Each structure stands twice: as structure tokens, then as C-alpha cells.
Amino acid sequence: MRTRMLALTSAVCGAALLGAAALPASASGSSSGSASGSAQEPETDADAGVVTAAELLAEVRACSRISKGRYRTDSGSAKATVPVCGTRDAVFWKADMDIDCDGRKTRACNRKTDPYFLPETAFQSSRGEPLDSAALPHVVVPGPSKVWDYRKSGLTGGSVVAVVYRDRVRYGVIGDTGPTGIIGEASYAMAKALGIDPDPSTGGAESGVTYIAFKNSRISPIESRARAQSRGAALAREFVGRS
Numbered sequence: 001m002r003t004r005m006l007a008l009t010s011a012v013c014g015a016a017l018l019g020a021a022a023l024p025a026s027a028s029g030s031s032s033g034s035a036s037g038s039a040q041e042p043e044t045d046a047d048a049g050v051v052t053a054a055e056l057l058a059e060v061r062a063c064s065r066i067s068k069g070r071y072r073t074d075s076g077s078a079k080a081t082v083p084v085c086g087t088r089d090a091v092f093w094k095a096d097m098d099i100d101c102d103g104r105k106t107r108a109c110n111r112k113t114d115p116y117f118l119p120e121t122a123f124q125s126s127r128g129e130p131l132d133s134a135a136l137p138h139v140v141v142p143g144p145s146k147v148w149d150y151r152k153s154g155l156t157g158g159s160v161v162a163v164v165y166r167d168r169v170r171y172g173v174i175g176d177t178g179p180t181g182i183i184g185e186a187s188y189a190m191a192k193a194l195g196i197d198p199d200p201s202t203g204g205a206e207s208g209v210t211y212i213a214f215k216n217s218r219i220s221p222i223e224s225r226a227r228a229q230s231r232g233a234a235l236a237r238e239f240v241g242r243s
Helices: 053-059 188-193 225-239
Strands: 090-100 138-142 160-165 168-178 185-187 205-214
Touching: 053 160, 053 168, 053 205, 053 225, 090 168, 090 188, 138 160, 138 188, 138 205, 160 225, 168 185, 168 188, 168 225, 185 188, 205 225
Parallel strands: 090 185, 138 168
Antiparallel strands: 090 205, 138 185, 160 168, 160 205
């Protein structure tokens, strides 16, 4: 369900991407013009050594709040109910998922498919281009405010994230910023990788999504799906005490 406010994206620097699959392809490749930019996903949660959703969720059962207040999940939400929580190595929040389709114009993401479409993202690719939300799974964080400033938590564009939905875990990076009072948003490609309807107007998940952002984990180049995947998997193993 897409009811988010118009994202206030400002050019910051650096950028993001994810890899649900350990593919070496560049996130900014020409194939991203298709809505099926994340169609190939050879990795499954049954693969050897993969940290499960249950393992990650067990580590974020309790919240040590680091935000000064709480966030709404949508612009029309009556109350702010979502805190940002912290551990020694990560920051996390539990919310819904609205669909971010901003950035590079594609068949999936454009002004016709997304009434809130903006042709830019807060973080750019290493080529200085807006991210392709249809092909690059990434997470949106609220813009810095008195409630919480992601930059003070060791996060930036390209920081590695794990997103958990039901029994699925997918890795990516922080790729965009949104309204300062709203939390719970990820790219078209991230939603698709998690089995969530990625339609920017009618898709998303109303609840049950956990976002775990690892501190001081920025990958370079941030377009590399393989690096996002491998770094995310390694950080997740450390997070649950496997290594």
C-alpha cells in the first residue's frame, strides 16, 4: 500500500544497491530498463551457510531505542509508532514497506506507474547517476531530523542492510532518503526479491518487515550486487554469532 508523502530526496553522495542473488552484474547495467531487473535469483534461503530469518529476528526481539521519538509508517497514519532501535553493530526498525520507484526512469518506474515518481535519488551510483529502483534493491531511510539522524549511527549511502519478511532474508544497501517523519520503504527491486507486490501505486506490505542496517559497512563500488550479497551474508553471520 503506497500512501507515503512525496520523498524529499536531496543529492547527497554515494549510493546503493542490493543483491538478493550473488550475481556479479553491475547494478547500473542497461538491462535495468526492464521491470524484471531482479528476476534471476539463484540463491535460496536453503543454501548452505545462509542465515535464516528466524535467526536474525531472534537478535532483534528487544528494542534499545536510539531515536528520540517514533515514526509514522505512512503520511496518513494517526500515530507515530515505530522506534529506531540499536545494538553495538546494527540499527533496526520494524515497519511496513512502501515502494520507492524514484531514480532512473524505466518501464516499471516512471510518472505513469508512480504518481510520486522523482527522477533522482539521494545517493547516486559511482557513475554519478540516479539509482535504478526497478533493478537495484535498496532501502530508504528517513531524512536527518531531531528524531534520528542515520549519519550519527554509522550509516550512509551504500551501507549494507538485511531485510526480513516472513521467512525470507535479502541483502542490500541504503539507497535513498525519504520524509523525515516516515519510516518503512524500499525499492521496487527489494520488494520483488522478498516476494512483496512491487507495484508503486498498489503494492507493498502493510506490516511485518524488519530492516537491519549494519554500522560502518559501506560497500564500494556500491553497484556491485555480489559485494552487497557477500558482505551482507558475512555481517549477518557475525550478527547472530556464527563467526
